[in-house]
Amino acid sequence: MVHDRFGEGLKDGIPIALGYFSVSFTFGMLAVNNGISPFHAVLISLLNLTSAGQFAGLTVILSGASLFEMALTQLVINIRYGLMSLALSQKFAPSVKTRHRLLIAYGNTDEIFAVASSKNGMVGQFFMYGLILLPVCGWVGGTFTGAVASTLLPAAVRSALGVALYGMFIAIVVPVAKEVNAVRIVVVLALIFSTAFYYLPVLRELSSGFMIIICTVLASAIGAVLFPVKEEES
Amino acid sequence: MIYAYILVMAGVTYLIRMLPLTLFQKKINNIYIKSFLYYIPYACLTAMTFPAILYATESPVSALAGFTAAVILAMRKKSLVTVAVFACAAVFIAERILNFL
Numbered sequence: 001m002v003h004d005r006f007g008e009g010l011k012d013g014i015p016i017a018l019g020y021f022s023v024s025f026t027f028g029m030l031a032v033n034n035g036i037s038p039f040h041a042v043l044i045s046l047l048n049l050t051s052a053g054q055f056a057g058l059t060v061i062l063s064g065a066s067l068f069e070m071a072l073t074q075l076v077i078n079i080r081y082g083l084m085s086l087a088l089s090q091k092f093a094p095s096v097k098t099r100h101r102l103l104i105a106y107g108n109t110d111e112i113f114a115v116a117s118s119k120n121g122m123v124g125q126f127f128m129y130g131l132i133l134l135p136v137c138g139w140v141g142g143t144f145t146g147a148v149a150s151t152l153l154p155a156a157v158r159s160a161l162g163v164a165l166y167g168m169f170i171a172i173v174v175p176v177a178k179e180v181n182a183v184r185i186v187v188v189l190a191l192i193f194s195t196a197f198y199y200l201p202v203l204r205e206l207s208s209g210f211m212i213i214i215c216t217v218l219a220s221a222i223g224a225v226l227f228p229v230k231e232e233e234s
Numbered sequence: 235m236i237y238a239y240i241l242v243m244a245g246v247t248y249l250i251r252m253l254p255l256t257l258f259q260k261k262i263n264n265i266y267i268k269s270f271l272y273y274i275p276y277a278c279l280t281a282m283t284f285p286a287i288l289y290a291t292e293s294p295v296s297a298l299a300g301f302t303a304a305v306i307l308a309m310r311k312k313s314l315v316t317v318a319v320f321a322c323a324a325v326f327i328a329e330r331i332l333n334f335l
Binding site: 014015018019036040043044047048049050053054057060061067070071074075078079080081082083084085086087088089090098101102104105106108110113114115117118155156157159160161162163164165166167168169170171172173174175176177178182183186187189190191193194195198199208211212215216219220221223224225227228229 | 239240242250252253254255256258259267269270271274277279283286292300305308312316317319330
């Protein structure tokens with residue numbers, strides 16, 4: 001089964017766009033409060049389309065660090081996208097040629113990757129374009145709104161919106177973990193690893209980018225060795 | 235200078251996303267690599283969510299309320315939007331109660 005309807009992608013992108021709006025609103029606000037112009041804040045959001053990377057990038061800009069430090073910071077924080085792109089490359093229908101891949105790569109965020117991988121069967125380029133469009137609008141629009149009207153949302157609402165994207169992740173992982181034994185074990189492993197990396201001395205010194213990579217690779221590798229999946233499942 | 239920063243930032247981020255997507259176009263047949271890739275989304279989303287979610291709101295207690303609400307609804311296979319909205323609602327209510335106490 002190939003998902004390749006633009007409309008289906010658009011529809012799946014709506015919740016992502018809403019979640020992005022609130023996160024990038026915060027980014028826009030933060031950037032402007034620190035002296036970045038609204039135009040530059042919007043440009044950063046349009047060109048990067050990544051939350052953790054942008055917040056970290058903002059810190060680098062404000063501290064006046066070197067371009068090399070900027071490149072290294074982005075590499076470490078965003079290297080997980082490399083893994084996601086690798087997994088996504090196996091999800092594409094044969095119709096997704098190199099020129100499409102060059103464009104789709106721009107929009108491979110955590111959430112877009114999550115939704116694309118949650119589809120049964122393969123995905124085509126038109127589904128991906130649809131899926132990417134609204135989240136980009138939400139991300140850029142949220143940045144702009146946050147930048148120009150930084151007091152629009154009360155703090156209580158902003159705090160509550162903080163879990164919106166995590167809620168989506170949970171909605172993707174939990175149902176599969178409930179049904180498939182092997183996935184449940186991989187998820188529990190990832191949970192144990194990430195908790196260890198977050199709280200244990202020495203381990204917690206690692207940046208969150210590296211931490212996510214190491215936990216993902218460890219848990220997935222153990223899962224692959226213990227429970228190699230058969231053709232029809234993947 | 236700000237444009238140099240923005241360019242480096244965007245360039246590195248794009249290359250990380252683009253290279254694996256264009257270099258690995260063939261279907262991988264090795265069962266272990268396929269399994270590894272099949273597990274990546276679940277492992278990755280889990281590692282990104284927990285424990286980071288606990289620090290995404292005003293207090294870990296309200297975040298835990300949101301997390302619990304999300305897991306319960308996800309167990310019942312509710313849609314992405316439903317789970318996300320109710321997780322936010324749980325955080326909002328928990329924080330109002332916390333402020334009241």
